[in-house]
């Protein structure tokens with residue numbers, strides 16, 4: 001059972017991604033709980049202020065210490081977090097091994113920045129892990145958090161109907177997934193590889209492995225160089 005709390009100024013952005021398909025099933029089965037918390041609940045005044053101008057000048061607003069500290073501390077009264085994660089383009093690049101590790105934890109708190117980010121003192125004081133989802137800039141951490149939660153959620157045992165299917169994902173063994181086909185066996189003259197129709201599981205397995213290696217060589221040779 002994994003519980004994920006998410007602090008955000010735009011909770012609406014996180015409504016859709018977890019309400020469908022596999023993420024919905026994970027929650028319905030009681031294997032995953034995702035709770036979003038609007039940072040404005042901890043705003044410092046009646047204007048619902050949570051951000052302010054950066055000291056030293058410059059463009060963009062910074063999420064203030066006080067609302068974030070109060071939000072984190074209030075949530076900590078009822079939860080002991082295994083990790084407090086800040087979503088930021090200068091974090092560690094998210095990958096499948098990180099997803100695997102996070103999926104084994106019980107309680108996660110994810111902080112989504114917006115505008116120019118959050119006050120550095122919150123990062124120094126509370127954050128235990130900083131995650132980026134790639135080398136490009138999003139306008140906030142919410143979509144990145146949705147990516148991370150999806151990648152983690154589907155790895156929780158019992159979430160995928162065929163429990164072995166996460167094992168055959170791309171990246172799970174540093175190989176890309178092989179091509180897949182379904183009916184019809186002949187679509188406008190384009191045929192499904194014969195070996196998949198013959199019903200010899202060993203041959204199918206060998207073929208899929210070869211295809212995976214071939215795909216990885218041509219598309220992602222860098223994956224062979226890792227570890």
Ligand code: 6GU
Pocket residue numbers: 086087088089131132133134135136137138139140141144145
């Ligand atoms: Cl985690 N946040 C933002 N704002 N941009 C990103 C990102 C995160 N990861 C890649 N780009």
